[in-house]
Amino acid sequence: xxxxxxxxxxxxxxRLGISVLISPALHIAPQDAKWWxxxxxxxxxxxxxxxxxxxxxxxxxxxxxxxxxxTLQFITNVAPFGxxxxxxHYYGASAMVLxxxxxxxxxxxxxxYKFPREMTWTTGICLLAFTLGMGxxxxxxxxxxxxxxxxxxxxxxxGRVPLIGNWLAQxxxxxxxxxxxxxxxxxxxxxxxxxxxxxxxxxxHLWLVMxxxxxxxxxxxxxxxxxxxxxxxxxxxKKSGKPFWPDLAWRDVVVTTGLVIAIALAAFFVxxxxxxxxxxxxxxxxxxxxxxxxxxxxxxxxxxPERIEGYVMIGFPILIGLCLLFVPIWNHKGERAxxxxxxxxxxxxxxxxxxxxxxxxxxxxxxSPNFEAQPLTEKVVGATTGSVFEGGRLFHDKGCLNCHLxxxxxxxxxxxxTYIADKLTRDNLVIRIVNGxxxxxxxxxxxxxxxxxxxxxxxxxxxxxFPTGAQTNNAASSVSATMK
Amino acid sequence: xxxxxxxxxxxxxxxxxxxxxKRRFFEKLSIALIGLCxxxxxxxxxxxxxxxxxxxxxxxxVTIGKSNEFQIGKTVAVTVTDPSPLPWAGVTAKSGVWLRRxxxxxxxxxxxxxxxxxCPVRWLEGADLxxxxxxxxxxxxxxxxxxxPPPLPLFRYDVRVADGEVQMKQAIVxxxxxx
Numbered sequence: 001x002x003x004x005x006x007x008x009x010x011x012x013x014x015r016l017g018i019s020v021l022i023s024p025a026l027h028i029a030p031q032d033a034k035w036w037x038x039x040x041x042x043x044x045x046x047x048x049x050x051x052x053x054x055x056x057x058x059x060x061x062x063x064x065x066x067x068x069x070x071t072l073q074f075i076t077n078v079a080p081f082g083x084x085x086x087x088x089h090y091y092g093a094s095a096m097v098l099x100x101x102x103x104x105x106x107x108x109x110x111x112x113y114k115f116p117r118e119m120t121w122t123t124g125i126c127l128l129a130f131t132l133g134m135g136x137x138x139x140x141x142x143x144x145x146x147x148x149x150x151x152x153x154x155x156x157x158x159g160r161v162p163l164i165g166n167w168l169a170q171x172x173x174x175x176x177x178x179x180x181x182x183x184x185x186x187x188x189x190x191x192x193x194x195x196x197x198x199x200x201x202x203x204x205h206l207w208l209v210m211x212x213x214x215x216x217x218x219x220x221x222x223x224x225x226x227x228x229x230x231x232x233x234x235x236x237x238k239k240s241g242k243p244f245w246p247d248l249a250w251r252d253v254v255v256t257t258g259l260v261i262a263i264a265l266a267a268f269f270v271x272x273x274x275x276x277x278x279x280x281x282x283x284x285x286x287x288x289x290x291x292x293x294x295x296x297x298x299x300x301x302x303x304x305p306e307r308i309e310g311y312v313m314i315g316f317p318i319l320i321g322l323c324l325l326f327v328p329i330w331n332h333k334g335e336r337a338x339x340x341x342x343x344x345x346x347x348x349x350x351x352x353x354x355x356x357x358x359x360x361x362x363x364x365x366x367x368s369p370n371f372e373a374q375p376l377t378e379k380v381v382g383a384t385t386g387s388v389f390e391g392g393r394l395f396h397d398k399g400c401l402n403c404h405l406x407x408x409x410x411x412x413x414x415x416x417x418t419y420i421a422d423k424l425t426r427d428n429l430v431i432r433i434v435n436g437x438x439x440x441x442x443x444x445x446x447x448x449x450x451x452x453x454x455x456x457x458x459x460x461x462x463x464x465x466f467p468t469g470a471q472t473n474n475a476a477s478s479v480s481a482t483m484k
Numbered sequence: 485x486x487x488x489x490x491x492x493x494x495x496x497x498x499x500x501x502x503x504x505x506k507r508r509f510f511e512k513l514s515i516a517l518i519g520l521c522x523x524x525x526x527x528x529x530x531x532x533x534x535x536x537x538x539x540x541x542x543x544x545x546v547t548i549g550k551s552n553e554f555q556i557g558k559t560v561a562v563t564v565t566d567p568s569p570l571p572w573a574g575v576t577a578k579s580g581v582w583l584r585r586x587x588x589x590x591x592x593x594x595x596x597x598x599x600x601x602x603c604p605v606r607w608l609e610g611a612d613l614x615x616x617x618x619x620x621x622x623x624x625x626x627x628x629x630x631x632x633p634p635p636l637p638l639f640r641y642d643v644r645v646a647d648g649e650v651q652m653k654q655a656i657v658x659x660x661x662x663x
Binding site: 064065066067148149152153155156157159160165166167169170171173174175176177178179180181182183278279280281282283284285286287288301302306309310367368369371397398399402403413436437438439440441442445446 | 534536537539541561563564566569570571572573574575576577578579580596597600601602603604605606608610611612613615616617618619620622624625630631632633635655656657659660662
């Protein structure tokens with residue numbers, strides 16, 4: 001029996017070349033390439049999950065502007081395993097972004113982008129860009145209100161590009177407005193164009209890994225010299241190299257197994273992101289936000305000064321992309337060890353802190369008005385009748401509460417006004433309300449007689465409560481400070 | 485195996501000037517034919533994808549409602565439906581527009597898109613302001629920028645009153661191309 005199987009195997013191997021096909025997995029790699037080297041495989045694993053779950057979802061998803069939302073509801077609520085598959089696709093995307101980031105950071109810190117692996121790094125950067133492109137287009141295929149308005153935001157951003165901005169915006173919208181052509185274009189890009197390009201680049205990336213070998217862990221004081229590196233690397237492999245499969249690959253398998261389990265658990269217990277309202281552009285109560293992996297960029301654009309916003313919007317991604325692409329060109333030799341490259345450690349730390357901080361800001365979006373702010377309670381207002389009470393009501397009705405915080409109620413776009421009367425006099429309050437400011441509209445023309453007085457009366461009561469006994473002294477010092 | 489086949493083929497190649505000339509001809513012929521095939525397939529393919537972007541948007545007048553349905557001094561959200569949408573457009577054929585009746589025969593139709601990044605602005609009746617949920621752009625009732633990052637006033641669509649009906653030019657997404 002075994003003999004028959006062996007004969008069949010030999011025939012198949014001869015005709016199909018299976019041994020030749022899988023031989024790269026048996027290539028010799030440095031034996032010290034251990035746990036730090038698992039992120040590339042983990043990224044590939046996440047990509048495979050994306051392809052598999054994406055193909056499965058495409059069995060039920062209809063990429064039509066009129067039906068996609070309903071099919072998503074069917075997939076999520078009716079189809080067996082549909083909710084799980086959507087979750088798998090969402091958390092698979094998140095895992096892919098995280099793993100590709102970790103892979104990039106590890107490669108950078110180990111100096112593995114240096115000679116002769118410059119193009120391996122470059123193809124990896126291209127794959128990072130395609131992955132983010134997949135993330136963005138994938139969010140739009142979740143064809144709900146947020147997705148539809150996100151397309152508009154993307155078109156507006158593209159519109160800032162000089163000369164061809166309007167044309168780019170039309171490409172994104174699929175015309176001059178959201179419509180039937182919008183979704184099917186993104187579907188084609190997400191399902192055919194980008195994955196096709198990614199398959200090619202992953203193939204190229206892996207080919208380059210085979211061609212130049214897995215980089216050995218860096219050793220401080222042993223710089224890369226292009227003249228001698230290849231011979232040294234060959235010598236290292238002869239001396240202490242091990243076959244990638246299974247001596248080194250088992251760690252990749254362990255980590256990717258953990259990743260698959262984590263993704264599956266998140267898909268099962270947390271589930272996919274909830275669908276917003278239907279993608280009806282006439283529903284104006286929408287608040288589009290990017291998925292978490294682009295939230296930091298949303299935060300960045302919200303925090304930079306408005307006068308340079310357009311330049312940053314276009315220039316920042318290009319600048320970062322060029323920097324990453326050209327890192328191995330201007331730094332292709334010399335020390336690889338992170339301990340001898342403090343700027344490398346600083347760059348990675350800075351990038352992580354910057355992205356983390358901007359993500360946090362993007363998540364909380366203090367610059368966004370709070371449209372859910374409820375009218376202030378009588379307890380907060382501190383009156384049930386009179387001008388203070390009326391001012392408290394107006395503070396909500398005039399939209400002040402959308403941007404200002406009063407005792408934990410309201411928005412955070414403007415300064416908190418809980419104790420504003422400690423800082424501003426009545427005259428100052430009147431000037432601010434009537435004339436507005438950079439981020440505050442001038443209310444003068446729209447306030448009816450008496451409304452300004454009521455608002456000011458309410459704000460004048462927003463004082464810090466003084467401890468008994470200290471009130472007199474503090475009041476005296478406040479008056480003194482005002483007079484100064 | 486493939487390598488050895490290639491090597492043996494290369495080694496056995498005849499190198500006479502006539503063969504080289506013939507080989508060059510075949511090479512050029514093949515490249516030209518590949519180019520021709522690519523053009524036959526590629527031109528209509530690219531044309532199919534990009535042609536819609538060169539199509540001038542239709543300038544249809546769309547009826548919003550009877551003029552007596554709108555109060556003077558009030559701003560309301562109206563839904564405008566694309567009169568000739570793609571058959572599968574569904575709800576995406578609709579657009580939201582803010583319509584303000586200024587006087588007996590004067591209306592302003594504002595685009596709902598914030599001129600900052602296109603998010604849908606909301607009308608705050610009590611405040612007499614438009615406010616954007618994304619970055620806090622604020623506009624006065626006439627669409628002028630009141631606060632925040634918007635670089636331009638709210639875009640206005642052409643509006644007319646005909647036979648007692650308020651009509652506006654088809655709603656497109658206005659793209660703010662200012663840097």
